[in-house]
Amino acid sequence: xxxxxxxxxxxxxxxxxxxxxxxxxxxxxxxxxxxxxxxxxxxxxxxxxxxxxxxxxxxxxxxxxxxxxxxxxxxxxxxxxxxxxxxxxxxxxxxxxxxxxxxxxxxxxxxxxxxxxxxxxxxxxxxxxxxxxxxxxxxxxxxxxxxxxxxxxxxxxxxxxxxxxxxxxxxxxxxxxxxxxxxxxxxxxxxxxxxxxxxxxxxxxxxxxxxxxxxxxxxxxxxxxxxxxxxxxxxxxxxxxxxxxxxxxxxxxxxxxxxxxxxxxxxxxxxxxxxxxxxxxxxxxxxxxxxxxxxxxxxxxxxxxxxxxxxxxxxxxxxxxxxxxxxxxxxxxxxxxxxxxxxxxxxxxxxxxxxxxxxxxxxxxxxxxxxxxxxxxxxxxxxxxxxxxxxxxxxxxxxxxxxxxxxxxxxxxxxx
Numbered sequence: 396x397x398x399x400x401x402x403x404x405x406x407x408x409x410x411x412x413x414x415x416x417x418x419x420x421x422x423x424x425x426x427x428x429x430x431x432x433x434x435x436x437x438x439x440x441x442x443x444x445x446x447x448x449x450x451x452x453x454x455x456x457x458x459x460x461x462x463x464x465x466x467x468x469x470x471x472x473x474x475x476x477x478x479x480x481x482x483x484x485x486x487x488x489x490x491x492x493x494x495x496x497x498x499x500x501x502x503x504x505x506x507x508x509x510x511x512x513x514x515x516x517x518x519x520x521x522x523x524x525x526x527x528x529x530x531x532x533x534x535x536x537x538x539x540x541x542x543x544x545x546x547x548x549x550x551x552x553x554x555x556x557x558x559x560x561x562x563x564x565x566x567x568x569x570x571x572x573x574x575x576x577x578x579x580x581x582x583x584x585x586x587x588x589x590x591x592x593x594x595x596x597x598x599x600x601x602x603x604x605x606x607x608x609x610x611x612x613x614x615x616x617x618x619x620x621x622x623x624x625x626x627x628x629x630x631x632x633x634x635x636x637x638x639x640x641x642x643x644x645x646x647x648x649x650x651x652x653x654x655x656x657x658x659x660x661x662x663x664x665x666x667x668x669x670x671x672x673x674x675x676x677x678x679x680x681x682x683x684x685x686x687x688x689x690x691x692x693x694x695x696x697x698x699x700x701x702x703x704x705x706x707x708x709x710x711x712x713x714x715x716x717x718x719x720x721x722x723x724x725x726x727x728x729x730x731x732x733x734x735x736x737x738x739x740x741x742x743x744x745x746x747x748x749x750x751x752x753x754x755x756x757x758x759x760x761x762x763x764x765x766x767x768x769x770x771x772x773x774x775x776x777x778x779x780x781x782x783x784x785x786x787x788x789x790x791x792x793x794x795x796x797x798x799x800x801x802x803x804x805x806x807x808x809x810x811x
Contacts, residue, residue: 436801437808438766443796445761446745448789453743453782454684454734455775457676459669461685461713461731463723465658468638471496473648474623475504482642490631496640496655499627499648508620515613522606529599536595540588547585550578629654636660638725663723665695665713667731671704682734683713686778687722697733732778741774742783747795750781757802761792766807 481498484490554574561571635657641648648654665685669677677700685693694716701710713731749758754773759766774782787793801807 436804437810438801439810443766443794443798444747445792446747446795448742448744448783448787448791448793450740450789451743451780452737452739453741453775453780454682454777455736455738455782456684456732456734456777457669457673458778459667459673459731459733461665461667461729463663463725463727463729464666465638465660465725466662466664466714466718468656468658469633469635470653471629471655471657473499473650473652473654474626475499475501475620476648476650477501477504477627478647479641479644479654482640482644484637484640485642486637486640488637489635490637490657491634492632494631496629496631496637499629501624501627504620504624504627508617508624511613511617511620515610515617518606518610518613522603522610525606526599526603529595529602533592533595533599536588536592540585540592543581543585543588547578547581550574550581554578623650631657633657634659658725660725662718663720663725664698664715664718665729665731667697667711667713667733668708669711669731669733671707671709673733674704674709676733676735677709677711684732684734684778685713685715686730686732687720687727691720691722693717693720730778734777736775738775738782742787742789743780744783744787744793745795746776746779746781748797749793749795750776752776758787759794759798759801759807760787761794761809764809766794766798766801766809768802768805 477499479497480500482496483498484494484496490496554571554577557571557574561568636659637655638658639656641652641654665683667683677697679697679700681697683695683697685695687693695713696716697711698714699712750756750773756771756773757768758771760769769786771786772784774784776782
């Protein structure tokens with residue numbers, strides 16, 4: 396019959412097992428460390444690239460993105476609400492002053508113009524009728540004024556006669572008072588007519604001014620629509636190339652809607668976009684470099700900077716020093732570099748994947764068929780070079796490939 400194992404025996408066995416596992420792990424760790432010291436890491440010569448340090452000048456820069464656009468581009472919009480009925484030119488066609496590009500339907504606009512002309516003619520006729528009526532009213536008032544003036548003069552004469560008769564004993568006081576009353580009443584009536592004439596003249600002037608103003612507005616509307624109709628045949632007003640055209644025949648377009656873009660492809664500029672974290676590095680007249688391809692750079696200067704931030708970016712415009720180049724094309728995307736400073740006679744190394752953008756990091760240098768790690772301090776940088784401020788001298792061969800997988804090693808062998 397089997398006997399049960401006691402708890403003390405179980406504990407002893409468990410401690411022995413844990414001790415054995417710990418010893419095994421320690422041996423394994425020691426073996427790994429020993430192998431790392433015995434077996435040195437190595438890398439094939441074709442797996443990395445090197446460049447030698449040198450003395451030179453460097454323009455520090457920050458990266459941006461740019462789009463090439465024509466320096467002068469005209470946008471022709473529809474002068475009226477209409478529809479496209481004919482296309483004479485296409486995108487890419489070269490046009491000169493006077494060339495017809497497309498035609499718009501003008502039937503509806505012509506009907507509207509004739510209606511506006513008729514309404515304007517009626518307003519002019521109404522103004523003439525009102526003017527005649529007002530002039531007739533003024534003539535009647537002036538006639539009444541002349542009659543009343545004569546009547547007042549007659550009242551004044553009668554008053555004088557009554558006073559004379561009273562002086563010689565042939566008149567009475569009652570007659571004098573009556574003559575004076577009639578004279579005053581006639582005078583007031585004369586003043587009333589005079590004020591009515593003044594008021595009528597001012598009212599006539601105001602009415603005529605308002606009506607003439609309405610006629611002036613109507614005439615301007617007629618002239619404006621007539622001018623728009625004259626532009627319904629979309630033509631080029633200068634030499635250039637059509638970079639875009641609304642070529643959908645029969646499409647309805649609104650007044651002000653874009654129809655054609657004509658550009659001068661003999662002159663370009665660049666519209667740039669940069670992160671707002673570099674806003675302080677942008678300046679009017681600041682220098683910029685435009686990279687068209689790996690072997691072609693162009694230079695320019697910043698001529699305008701947007702005051703607003705959109706989606707954490709700032710827009711700016713660059714005027715090219717040389718405005719024409721065979722590689723320049725409308726809407727071409729380019730690398731754009733804003734120059735921030737310039738240093739002379741400093742130690743440089745070619746920029747590459749090894750550079751992480753900080754001021755201090757480890758790099759590998761070729762020495763006696765081996766790569767040795769060095770602590771290096773960096774200064775300014777641009778799209779081509781990085782300034783070395785400490786840790787390297789001239790004519791040292793530096794690995795410019797990404798060596799992140801080997802950065803824990805102080806020395807790496809080179810295999811052929």
